Amino acid sequence: MEESRDVTIYDIAKQMNLATSTISRALKDHPTISDKTIKKVKKVAEEMGFRPNILAAGLRGNSTKIIGVLVSRINRPFISSLISGIEEVAQKAGYSVMITQSHDSYEDEVDLSKALYDSRVCGIICSLAMDTRDTSHFQKFIDKNIPLVFVDRVPKDFNTYRVMIDNYSAGYKATKHLIEQGCTRIAHITGSQYRNTYSERKRGYVDALLEANLTVDEQLIVETSLSYEDGEAASTTLFDLPNPPDGIFVVNDTAAVGAIQVAKKRGLKIPEDVAIIGFNDDPIASIIDPGLTTISHPAVKMGQTSAKKILNHLKSVKKSPDNPKKDNITEVTFLNTEVLVRASSNRIK
Amino acid sequence: MEESRDVTIYDIAKQMNLATSTISRALKDHPTISDKTIKKVKKVAEEMGFRPNILAAGLRGNSTKIIGVLVSRINRPFISSLISGIEEVAQKAGYSVMITQSHDSYEDEVDLSKALYDSRVCGIICSLAMDTRDTSHFQKFIDKNIPLVFVDRVPKDFNTYRVMIDNYSAGYKATKHLIEQGCTRIAHITGSQYRNTYSERKRGYVDALLEANLTVDEQLIVETSLSYEDGEAASTTLFDLPNPPDGIFVVNDTAAVGAIQVAKKRGLKIPEDVAIIGFNDDPIASIIDPGLTTISHPAVKMGQTSAKKILNHLKSVKKSPDNPKKDNITEVTFLNTEVLVRASSNRIK
DNA sequence: ATTTATTTTGCAACCGATTGTGTAAAGAAA
DNA sequence: TTTCTTTACACAATCGGTTGCAAAATAAAT
Numbered sequence A, B: 001m002e003e004s005r006d007v008t009i010y011d012i013a014k015q016m017n018l019a020t021s022t023i024s025r026a027l028k029d030h031p032t033i034s035d036k037t038i039k040k041v042k043k044v045a046e047e048m049g050f051r052p053n054i055l056a057a058g059l060r061g062n063s064t065k066i067i068g069v070l071v072s073r074i075n076r077p078f079i080s081s082l083i084s085g086i087e088e089v090a091q092k093a094g095y096s097v098m099i100t101q102s103h104d105s106y107e108d109e110v111d112l113s114k115a116l117y118d119s120r121v122c123g124i125i126c127s128l129a130m131d132t133r134d135t136s137h138f139q140k141f142i143d144k145n146i147p148l149v150f151v152d153r154v155p156k157d158f159n160t161y162r163v164m165i166d167n168y169s170a171g172y173k174a175t176k177h178l179i180e181q182g183c184t185r186i187a188h189i190t191g192s193q194y195r196n197t198y199s200e201r202k203r204g205y206v207d208a209l210l211e212a213n214l215t216v217d218e219q220l221i222v223e224t225s226l227s228y229e230d231g232e233a234a235s236t237t238l239f240d241l242p243n244p245p246d247g248i249f250v251v252n253d254t255a256a257v258g259a260i261q262v263a264k265k266r267g268l269k270i271p272e273d274v275a276i277i278g279f280n281d282d283p284i285a286s287i288i289d290p291g292l293t294t295i296s297h298p299a300v301k302m303g304q305t306s307a308k309k310i311l312n313h314l315k316s317v318k319k320s321p322d323n324p325k326k327d328n329i330t331e332v333t334f335l336n337t338e339v340l341v342r343a344s345s346n347r348i349k
Numbered sequence C: 001a002t003t004t005a006t007t008t009t010g011c012a013a014c015c016g017a018t019t020g021t022g023t024a025a026a027g028a029a030a
Numbered sequence D: 001t002t003t004c005t006t007t008a009c010a011c012a013a014t015c016g017g018t019t020g021c022a023a024a025a026t027a028a029a030t
Helices: A009-016 A020-027 A035-048 A054-061 A077-092 A106-118 A136-143 A167-180 A196-211 A228-239 A253-265 A283-287 A299-319 B009-016 B020-027 B035-048 B054-061 B077-092 B106-118 B136-143 B167-180 B196-211 B228-239 B253-265 B283-287 B299-319
Strands: A066-071 A096-101 A123-126 A148-151 A161-165 A186-190 A221-223 A247-250 A275-277 A331-335 B066-071 B096-101 B123-126 B148-151 B161-165 B186-190 B221-223 B247-250 B275-277 B331-335
Touching: A009 A020, A009 A035, A020 A035, A054 B054, A066 A077, A066 A106, A077 A096, A077 A299, A077 B077, A077 B096, A096 A106, A096 B077, A096 B096, A106 A123, A106 A136, A123 A136, A123 A299, A136 A148, A148 A299, A161 A167, A161 A299, A167 A186, A167 A196, A167 A247, A167 A275, A186 A196, A186 A228, A186 A253, A221 A228, A228 A247, A228 A253, A247 A253, A253 A275, A253 A283, A283 B283, A299 A331, B009 B020, B009 B035, B020 B035, B066 B077, B066 B106, B077 B096, B077 B299, B096 B106, B106 B123, B106 B136, B123 B136, B123 B299, B136 B148, B148 B299, B161 B167, B161 B299, B167 B186, B167 B196, B167 B247, B167 B275, B186 B196, B186 B228, B186 B253, B221 B228, B228 B247, B228 B253, B247 B253, B253 B275, B253 B283, B299 B331
Parallel strands: A066 A096, A066 A123, A123 A148, A148 A161, A161 A331, A186 A221, A186 A247, A247 A275, B066 B096, B066 B123, B123 B148, B148 B161, B161 B331, B186 B221, B186 B247, B247 B275
Antiparallel strands: none
């Protein structure tokens, strides 16, 4: 009930007849403090129930131990797993995570990047909004040497950390898989071509077709927002074509499942009449009937990796604070993907 | 490139030949500052690109504009939607959200509650870990009049805000629905009975059975951790019984889907041989074949409601800071649920 | 013109940890 | 014992808004 004030290093100092500076240094094992003093201080601090005031430390150092995260939407399987991975690594290292969602809006992304900056986050992990074209709102992080990691949906040209998959190769693999199953007229349901994730997969798709001497039919390429309903609509359009596809490569599982449902409703046999491959390996992929062939997307791992990039950067900065070229880091990390073959595409028994 | 220091209210004060206090007050429309001055100050602040230092304000006021969130796991459909709702409301009100996950561990929950406290969150929203029995680690929030909202998985006795559904009624409705479909031997797959969400649903289940003069068979009640695999294992056990059930009420969709898959593999007809009802209305529920009958669980709404509780509390405290009994708030908000009938239970055509 | 009332603004302490610089004490070397 | 190093700690400024109280400026009343 009583408004017991928090104990501060001043309280400890008074109690022990030492200076606050000594307390402060002792608590973080500063080399100029003797081991004996360090031990004693820590003991007393413990006894008094001391908890450091993060805000005071942050104000002084002009930085917090908070990693900012800026994603499109939290409640998507890929994103929530990504965040889970980030949080896990951060927590273990004594860092916190502040999460914001752009709802795939460029304007929100700009505002939120400012808000995170104002919050003095020590680093930021971002997956771009669907319609972001300009990324100059992130420049201030670079200028201040605040580590910035773009994950999955990354900009083309930005000297910073990037954690991603090889989307071109994945698109190529997915398409080639369908070709190997005997598909000759393969459609492609994709997202905004401003995003590397989708444009690169499309490039892989096109190259796989060309390599197999299949024609690239623009009619078979549909750009959507990738919701379940979008998947339904896009596949309906495709199936209504005078010359419908016998295979579809969809860039996410959500829309792919929409396509499967439409195909089933229409009495199309999967994979005989139309083979379908998705992307992400969301939980539904292995549960839907027929099982959805898809490309694995290591969401948790990507989150962990991104967080580690931030932490490592901070560590290296602490070691040599006078690094003149740190602001010119361009480090791209690729994580592996693979084709997970399930019934929706498996024509060869 | 140049390490341009942030502009502070001191810079503005110097520029305008005013005191920092005037700037500070003007920027937040303090009544003692003239409108003329306010307008001028805001204009200059804007021009100079002033951004307030959150840490400094927080240090002084000993509180931030951050809402702490403590949940079991982020990457679960219900939780990620919950968080999405929280973040949405918070963002609109100019607040940030700090997210932590206990991984359903009591020890982690205790540590994280401390960490959030240390971060000077202005409020905290928590859904308890699976095995939490004692909740005294949350008392310090009450003592400091920091609003605390328990959501979904709430403690029995804790004078604070609670946002939840009527689990008893939901369990009763679910079971009654199966009874109405003609089931007479209804099994129940549930979670830890320390959690109100599961114990209350079970109570509803039992009462519905008794009301229909059906016997409550302890053999038919299985307590698990509610993963997909747990659903498979629990249903296998049930189907192997000499006298297997003709209906199953599972307290979450993930495990319910596991049960469906097992039933299908065994050649059991759903819902004829066994009717199944889940809980949550996860995306898979409407996608799996047969469609899973389930209980709607308004995740986003619960998140929004929880966040609003925090914000309202803060607002009312600001209005009358000398509220002696605010620490004795017990306000329970129930959100509605309904039975969503799909093929997995619909025996009456 | 003087007093009273009211509006507007300034002063300065404060929040609590951090850290460069200075100094006293302890130990080593002469 | 004296001098020179280390070692160990203290002082005090600093980070940037916030706010109680005092003072100044202006307006209103006498």
